[in-house]
Amino acid sequence: xxxxxxxxxxxxxxxxxxxxxxxxxxxxxxxxxxxxxxxxxxxxxxxxxxxxxxxxxxxxxxxxxxxxxxxxxxxxxxxxxxxxxxxxxxxxxxxxxxxxxxxxxxxxxxxxxxxxxxxxxxxxxxxxxxxxxxxxxxxxxxxxxxxxxxxxxxxxxxxxxxxxxxxxxxxxxxxx
Numbered sequence: 001x002x003x004x005x006x007x008x009x010x011x012x013x014x015x016x017x018x019x020x021x022x023x024x025x026x027x028x029x030x031x032x033x034x035x036x037x038x039x040x041x042x043x044x045x046x047x048x049x050x051x052x053x054x055x056x057x058x059x060x061x062x063x064x065x066x067x068x069x070x071x072x073x074x075x076x077x078x079x080x081x082x083x084x085x086x087x088x089x090x091x092x093x094x095x096x097x098x099x100x101x102x103x104x105x106x107x108x109x110x111x112x113x114x115x116x117x118x119x120x121x122x123x124x125x126x127x128x129x130x131x132x133x134x135x136x137x138x139x140x141x142x143x144x145x146x147x148x149x150x151x152x153x154x155x156x157x158x159x160x161x162x163x164x165x166x167x168x169x170x171x172x173x174x175x176x
Contacts, residue, residue, distance in 0.1 A: 021049050029064060039075055043082055052083040087130040088123045090168055092148050097136035099143040108144050111158035115165045128172060
């Protein structure tokens with residue numbers, strides 16, 4: 001269904017981008033076509049291109065590789081590295097492992113949720129932030145700890161977590 005605010009030019013550009021992304025994924029899939037057990041690698045490539053795994057792309061992967069949709073869905077939902085929904089520009093992974101939990105990760109979660117106006121697992125309306133709780137980031141000596149797009153922030157307090165989020169918001173507003 002066409003968005004009432006999108007013109008014909010924007011729709012064409014969007015379709016062209018979608019086609020370019022699919023062509024890029026198809027070329028990546030070629031190198032895995034003859035390798036048994038390469039589905040995870042293909043899904044990683046797809047997520048790298050799309051930012052998540054859209055349902056229609058999973059179907060196309062299945063059709064192209066001769067893999068049943070149920071198997072693809074099973075793999076994509078089993079591994080926590082895969083996302084079936086789009087995420088914000090800044091993906092916050094908040095550790096809830098034992099060391100982080102004991103050192104106050106639930107307070108950090110509450111501070112982040114309050115600062116962003118979302119619940120864990122949610123994405124802000126402006127699509128800037130997504131908060132995911134994770135089982136362990138492997139940074140126990142820094143607990144409580146979070147990662148934002150691969151950058152690690154440790155020894156968190158609720159105030160420190162809010163400041164980090166605010167700094168990112170400020171840099172976005174300045175266009176940095």
